[in-house]
Amino acid sequence: MSRKRVLITGGAGFLGSHLCERFLAEEYEVFCMDNLITGDLQNVDHLMGDQHFHFLNQDVTEYIHVPGKLDAVLHFASPASPIDYLLLPIQTLKVGSLGTHKALGLAHAKGARFLLASTSECYGDPLVHPQTEDYWGNVNPVGPRGVYDEAKRFAEAMTMGYHRFHGVQSRIIRIFNTYGPRMRMNDGRALPAFMSQALRGEPITVFGDGSQTRSFCYVDDLVEGIWRLLNSDETLPTNIGNPSEMTILQFAEKVVELTGTKSTISFKELPEDDPKVRQPDITKAKRILGWEPKVGLDEGLERTFAYFRNKIEEEQKASAGA
Numbered sequence: 320m321s322r323k324r325v326l327i328t329g330g331a332g333f334l335g336s337h338l339c340e341r342f343l344a345e346e347y348e349v350f351c352m353d354n355l356i357t358g359d360l361q362n363v364d365h366l367m368g369d370q371h372f373h374f375l376n377q378d379v380t381e382y383i384h385v386p387g388k389l390d391a392v393l394h395f396a397s398p399a400s401p402i403d404y405l406l407l408p409i410q411t412l413k414v415g416s417l418g419t420h421k422a423l424g425l426a427h428a429k430g431a432r433f434l435l436a437s438t439s440e441c442y443g444d445p446l447v448h449p450q451t452e453d454y455w456g457n458v459n460p461v462g463p464r465g466v467y468d469e470a471k472r473f474a475e476a477m478t479m480g481y482h483r484f485h486g487v488q489s490r491i492i493r494i495f496n497t498y499g500p501r502m503r504m505n506d507g508r509a510l511p512a513f514m515s516q517a518l519r520g521e522p523i524t525v526f527g528d529g530s531q532t533r534s535f536c537y538v539d540d541l542v543e544g545i546w547r548l549l550n551s552d553e554t555l556p557t558n559i560g561n562p563s564e565m566t567i568l569q570f571a572e573k574v575v576e577l578t579g580t581k582s583t584i585s586f587k588e589l590p591e592d593d594p595k596v597r598q599p600d601i602t603k604a605k606r607i608l609g610w611e612p613k614v615g616l617d618e619g620l621e622r623t624f625a626y627f628r629n630k631i632e633e634e635q636k637a638s639a640g641a
C-alpha cells in the first residue's frame with residue numbers, strides 16, 4: 320500500500336522539524352518545505368538519509384509545486400518570535416497571508432486536508448482570562464506584533480473561506496507558548512534567552528517587572544495535539560497549550576534553579592504590547608480530542624536544557640578551533 324503524503328511548510332523550523340519526525344514515524348512520505356529564513360537545516364539533518372523524507376527549499380509565498388498526490392498540508396511556515404517580527408515584518412505578513420493562500424490553494428487542488436498553525440496571539444493582550452476559543456481578542460493592528468497577529472487572524476479567515484466556499488477539509492490550531500529542543504537560540508524568546516544566559520553565566524534578562532504571565536507547553540505534547548486535531552473533524556479553531564500558568568519572573572527563577580547557574584536576574588524595559596496574561600482554556604481540546612499535556616515543566620526544561628548545553632558546547636568548540 321502506498322504511503323500517505325504530507326507537506327509541512329516551515330518544516331525545518333522548531334515545530335516543523337518535530338512534525339516531520341512524527342509523520343515519518345506514522346509512516347508518511349514527508350515533504351518538508353522551508354526557505355530557511357528562520358528555519359535551519361540542522362533541525363532536519365538527521366532525517367536527510369531517510370528515503371521517505373524530502374526537503375524542498377522554497378518560499379511558500381511563491382507558487383508551490385509538489386508532484387503527485389497529497390493527503391495533508393500543514394502550514395507552519397512563519398517567523399515566530401517578537402524579535403523576528405521586528406526584523407522581518409514584511410515576510411511575516413506575507414507568509415501568513417500570501418503563504419496561507421498558496422498552501423490552501425495547493426490543499427484544494429490536491430484534495431488534501433489542511434491544518435493551519437495559528438496562535439494565541441490572535442487573542443492579543445487578552446481581556447478574557449483564561450482564553451477560550453470564542454473570545455475574539457484584543458489586538459493592536461499597528462503595534463510591533465500587529466504584523467504577526469493580523470497575518471494569523473487573516474490566515475484563519477482565509478482558511479474558513481476555503482472551507483466554506485471550496486469545501487477544503489481544514490483544521491485550525493491556536494498554539495500557545497511552546498518550548499523544547501531546536502528552539503532557535505537567538506530568537507529573543509524567553510526560554511532560549513534564559514537558557515543561553517544561564518549557560519553563559521550572563522544576567523537573566525526579565526522584561527518589565529516580570530509579573531506578566533505565560534503558560535508553557537512541551538513540544539511533544541503539542542505535536543500529539545496537532546496529530547489528534549488533524550485526524551479529528553473539527554473545523555473551528557482549537558487551543559492547544561499547557562494551562563499551567565506562571566509569571567515570567569517565576570519562570571526565570573525556575574531556570575536559575577534548574578540549571579544551577581550563578582547568573583543573577585536583571586530587569587529590562589517591557590516591549591510594547593507585551594500581553595499581560597496568557598493561559599489557554601483547553602476544555603475543548605480535552606472534550607473533542609481527549610488531549611491534555613503530559614510533560615511537566617521540570618521534565619520538559621531538563622530535556623531542553625540538555626539540548627542548549629550541547630549547542631553552546633558545540634559553539635564554544637567551533638570558536639576555540641577557529
Ligand code: UDP
Nearest residue numbers: 401507508509510512524525526531567593
Ligand atoms: N521575556 C523576558 N526576557 C527575555 C525575553 C522575553 O522577560 O529575554 C518576556 C517577554 O516580555 C514576555 C515573556 O517573556 O512577557 C514571553 O516572551 P516570548 O518572547 O517567549 O513569547 P511571547 O509570549 O511574548 O510571544
